Amino acid sequence: MSLEMTYREALAKSIEEEMQKNPEVFIMGEDIGRYQGTFKVTRGFVEKFGSRSANYNYRILDTPITECGFTGIGIGAAMAGLRPIVEFMTMSFSILALDQIINHAAKVHYMTNGEVKCPIVFRGPGGAAKQLSAQHSHSMDGWYAHVPGLKVLCPATVADAYGMMKSAIADDNPVIFYENPGLYTVKGEIPDDINYTVPIGKAQILREGKDISLVGYSRMTQVHLAAAELLAKDGIDCEVVDVRSLLPLDTETIYNSVRKTHRAVVTYEDWRSGGFGAEIVSRIQEDCFDDLDAPVVRVGGLNVPMPYARNLELLCIPSEEDVVAAVHKIR
């Protein structure tokens, strides 16, 4: 049995079920309670886990606009044994909380030699939306995937949004859960099983092919699926590798695909220079050099602050056409 729903609904269902199962799980963030969140992931939560009339509800906790402060509080609650989920209205605003995430959440387990755990999920929309311009369009996935001690998840499908959120909440480490705003309305199916999980650190093949591997994550996996359709018409058989988890990274699945197709394009929405796709490419070159018939190509966001004008914004975000062009370059 499976259920059809949107990516947004799958996230909501996953979080709600985990909150129902485990009293240690709670969620906090700006305007998530009565207002149900800017992107409406917490729709209906306040009635289920608190009351509309209360000034605040501890399990669906509306916070002031104090990213650094509430992130610190979430981390403290995690260190004290709870399992907080911290929503950032957008991942761009998590920049205000970087010290707390990087210097504290990510390091405490290591610094205490495993004595103190920090089981917390930081989630929210990351990447460009509709002309939100330079300060609101950050991807942040690559920034976080640079930090030892964090896990970084970037699900592309509805089932993964559902199953990986459950795994993120159950994990004993700080997890960055990255939701591209362009994915919220994507439809798909999830298994009708409240215990369904998707393991962290496992990539997947979403389309098998023999000519070239398209390696990506989050919304770029959807872009790859569309590009693969276009390329099929040109007689090019693409394999779509959905990385899903940046940290830890499942290189084995990526390598196996590349060893089969001998070619790869890696796509990511983040800035091309130094973005996480660059890390994937360098691993492939280092470990699969003899299997490659062509250089691995990166398709990434333009290395500029996101411009406002729509025509410029579109130039900055990798598209199906960009992927097709990159494939033609090496095939």
Next chain:
Amino acid sequence: MGHVRPTDEQFFRTMIRLRHVEKALSDLSASGQLRGSLHLCEGQEACPAGACAALEKEDYLTATYRGHGYVLAKGTSLDKLIAEVLGRSTGLCKGKGGKMHLFDQEFGVLGTNGIVGAGVGTACGAALASKLDGTNRVAMTVFGDGANNQGHLMECWNMAVLYKLPVIFFCENNLYSEMTPLSRSHGNINLSERARGFGLHTESVNGNDPHAVFEVVSKTADRARQGQGPTFIEAMTYRTTGHYQADSGTAYRTKEEVEDWRSRSPILLLKQRIGAIAEEIEAEELAIVQASVTKALSEPTPNPNQAMTEVFA
């Protein structure tokens, strides 16, 4: 020192222009010609009109995503502002900054801002520069009630008091941050009292009265210029529209509350006071705004190669 206080008619003109700008932009947003967040300041027009009239052209200004009214009242070209909001190459920032990022060096505008509270440091820095270079320019930074909770503000307040910076912290207390009322986001809702805790001189003002706003900003700007340091101004006001285009503004406020504030709209009050001339001014300003929008719509979007330019100085 300071300016002559504008007349009712002059204030009305500034405010009605702003209202027409917002109406035009809302229409474009509703018809899908304008994408992304559009934060309107309907009901709050007396704050920009009063405050900016009390500042010199050279004085510095930073404001929020809701700050286009301040930029206009500071003197910036309407055409350039509209063009920027519509993403045209003729805009203030050539279409690269956008609605939330309006800059105009000529009028001391060091940016409206997409990050809640973030313009406060910029203004304090400009105030420090003014102290160092002896220009005696004052810096005014505008932010909302919600922004008062950001650590960055409190850090800046402390330094502004410590260094006696010529800066005006202009807080538009419109009772809500997005959909959250003060009582659900502030442990102590007395914002002036909180500011006084940092040693700031404070003033409270009816933010729906442009004359009162003018007077208080004039006074505090003089104070700042005379080396007496920063002031925190709490202007009580209300946005009679939603937080942004995607918010009806009614889910978290009662209809009565909104209607009550609507009846105290500064535009309405001045309109009643100045009588028949109001309609004349209104029509004139409407024509100016419409011409500006039509002009901007006919102007080119940025050349694609502009995407890669100006990353570095």
